[in-house]
Amino acid sequence: MPIAPPPSLRLLAIETSTDALSVALGSGEPGGALWQRSGPGGAQASGSLLPMVRSVLNEAGWSLDTLAAVVFGRGPGSFTGLRTACSVAQGLAYGAQALSRAGGLPVLPVDTLLALAEEARQALVDAGQVVPSVIVALLDARMGEIYVAPYACHASGPAGLVPLAPPRLCTPADLEAYLKDLAPGESLLTGNVFETCAAALTDLAGQRHPALPSATALLRLAPGLIAAGHTVPAQDALPLYVRDKVAQTTAERERIRQAAEAGAVSAPGRSQALVPERAARRVVQ
Numbered sequence: 001m002p003i004a005p006p007p008s009l010r011l012l013a014i015e016t017s018t019d020a021l022s023v024a025l026g027s028g029e030p031g032g033a034l035w036q037r038s039g040p041g042g043a044q045a046s047g048s049l050l051p052m053v054r055s056v057l058n059e060a061g062w063s064l065d066t067l068a069a070v071v072f073g074r075g076p077g078s079f080t081g082l083r084t085a086c087s088v089a090q091g092l093a094y095g096a097q098a099l100s101r102a103g104g105l106p107v108l109p110v111d112t113l114l115a116l117a118e119e120a121r122q123a124l125v126d127a128g129q130v131v132p133s134v135i136v137a138l139l140d141a142r143m144g145e146i147y148v149a150p151y152a153c154h155a156s157g158p159a160g161l162v163p164l165a166p167p168r169l170c171t172p173a174d175l176e177a178y179l180k181d182l183a184p185g186e187s188l189l190t191g192n193v194f195e196t197c198a199a200a201l202t203d204l205a206g207q208r209h210p211a212l213p214s215a216t217a218l219l220r221l222a223p224g225l226i227a228a229g230h231t232v233p234a235q236d237a238l239p240l241y242v243r244d245k246v247a248q249t250t251a252e253r254e255r256i257r258q259a260a261e262a263g264a265v266s267a268p269g270r271s272q273a274l275v276p277e278r279a280a281r282r283v284v285q
Contacts, residue, residue, distance in 0.1 A: 008027050008029070008032075009027045009028060009029075009068045009069075009222070009223060009226070010025075010027065010062055010066055010067045010068050011025070011026060011027065011028055011067065011068055011069055011070075011071055011219055011222050011223075012024075012025050012053065012056075012057075012067055012069075012070050012071065012092070013025075013070075013071040013072070013215040013216070013218035013219045013222065014049060014053070014070070014071070014072045014073070014085055014088060014089065014215055014218075015072070015073040015085070015112075015115065015213055015214055015215040015217075015218055016041050016045045016049065016072075016073065016077075016078070016081040016082070016084050016085045017041075017073045017075055017076070017077025017078055017081045017082055017085065017112040017139075017213060018041055018077055018078060018081065018139065018192065018212050018213065019040065019041045019042050019078075020038065020039075020040070020041050020212050020214075021038065021039050021040060021041035021044070021045045021048060021049060021052070021081075022036065022037065022038040022039075022214045022215040022216070023036065023037045023038075023049070023052040023053055023056055023215050024036040024037075024056070024214075024215035024216045024218070024219045025056040025057065025060050025062065025219075026219055027219075027223070028219040028220050028221070028222045028223045029223065033060070034216065034219070035056040035059050035060050036056065036215065036216055037052040037055055037056055038214075038215075039052070041078070041081055042078065042080065042081065043080065045080075045081055045084045046080075046084045049084060049088050050088065053088075053092065063099060064092060064095060064096050064099055064101075064105075065096045065099035065100060065101035065105075067096070067105055068105075068106075068226070069105060069106045069107060069108045069222070069226060069231050070089045070092050070093050070105055070106075070107045070108070070237075071107075071108040071110060071215075071218045071219065071221075071222045072085040072086065072088075072089040072107065072108070072109060072110070072218070072237065073085060073110055073111075073112040073115055073213055073218060074086070074109035074110060074111065074112065074237075074238070074239055074240045075111070075112050075167075075239045075240040075241060075242070076112055076113070076139070076141070076147045076167050076240060076241060076242040076243070077112045077139060077147070077213075079239075079241070082239035082240075082241070083239060085239075086237045086238060086239050089107050089234070089237045090107070090234045090235070090237045092105065093105040093106070093107050093234035093237065094234050104233075104234050105234065106231035106232065106233065106234075107231065107232055107233070107234055107236070107237040108222055108225055108226060108230060108231045108232075109230075109232065109236075109237060109238070109240070110218050110221055110222070110225065111149070111163075111167060111240065112139065112147075112167075112213050112240075113137035113139065113147060113148070113149040113167050113213075114137070114149070114151065114158075114161060114163070114221065115213035115214065115217040115218050115221065116137040116138075116139065116190060116191060116211060116212065116213040116217070117135040117136075117137045117149075117151045117161050117190065118158075118159050118161060118217040118220060118221055119190070119211045119212070119213060119214050119216075119217040120135055120137075120188060120190035120209045120211050121135060121153065121159065121160065121161065122159075122217065122220065123209065123211065124188070124209075131153050131160075131188075132153065132186060132187055132188045132207070133152060133153055133187075134150055134151065134152055134153065134164070134182075134183040134187040134188070135150070135151045135153060135161070135187065135188045135190060136148065136149075136150045136151075136179060136183055136187050136188065136189050136190070136206065137149050137150075137151065137190055137191055138175075138189060138190065138191030138192075138193045139191050139192060139193070139213075140191075140192050140193050140196050140197070141169060141242075141243065143243075144171060144172075145169045145170065145171055145172075145243075146169070146170050146171070146172060146175060146191075146193050146197065147167055147168075147169060147242060148167070148168060148169075148170050148175065148178070148179075149163060149164075149165060149166065149167040149168070150163075150164040150165055150179060150182045150183045150187070151163055151164060152164055157224070158221045158223075158224030158225050158228070159220050159221050159224060161221075164182050164183070165182055167240070167242050168242060169242055169243055171200075172193070172197040172200030172201055173200055175200075175201070175204060176203065176204050176205075179204075183206075186205070186206060186207065187205075187206040187207075188206060188207050188208075188209055189204065189206040189207065189208050189209070190208075190209040190210070190211045191210070191211065191212075192210065192211070192212055194208055194210055
């Protein structure tokens with residue numbers, strides 16, 4: 001049975017899976033002290049992430065070796081962003097050994113879509129609104145596809161969120177059918193797909209809340225996940241890829257263009273299965 005996490009954890013969270021980069025430092029406890037930074041992600045994340053980490057540590061007056069864990073969004077998301085998060089999390093975890101922290105720091109990989117659902121859940125709570133029974137996290141996966149994962153809102157999960165299905169790829173046209181049984185009735189749809197896939201999602205039922213995963217959401221999720229035993233050694237700070245293909249051929253792009261002009265949405269190369277995490281090392285962007 002899960003045990004309660006120790007009080008006043010010192011946690012560092014980093015989120016680089018989208019075009020927005022964020023860093024947060026704190027305990028993850030409601031009302032606890034919080035230091036945070038944000039900025040552009042994508043290609044810029046690798047150059048700005050470590051300065052942000054140093055900045056929040058200096059502001060808090062905490063040293064790296066006093067942290068309980070490094071928390072990071074493991075994916076799905078931008079391939080470049082996920083590799084940046086994993087390498088920085090590993091580097092910080094191992095770097096603590098030089099500060100007399102034997103064995104370095106544990107790391108906590110968190111699903112990006114879970115962090116997205118938590119970001120939306122907390123926004124509703126802060127606004128005094130009722131949290132629906134299901135939150136569906138949706139991230140633009142490019143190539144005509146969406147990363148999707150539905151979460152039930154129950155008190156038993158971290159921050160009250162329990163996955164109903166693992167993250168997967170889905171075309172916008174297939175999304176309604178996929179969610180029909182997993183998320184019946186009124187659900188909250190959250191993510192960054194409502195403009196890019198607007199036409200294909202017109203008939204999809206549910207309240208819409210534009211949002212991105214954030215380091216503060218990772219921080220709120222962390223105490224429950226740590227208590228449940230989800231931390232791993234630094235060597236296992238690996239990305240979660242739901243797609244093993246990151247580019248389309250010229251012929252594939254032409255077929256998609258022709259299908260779009262004909263009023264259909266098609267995305268070749270779709271995979272519904274999760275790619276094993278260690279296969280990430282073989283993926284070339």
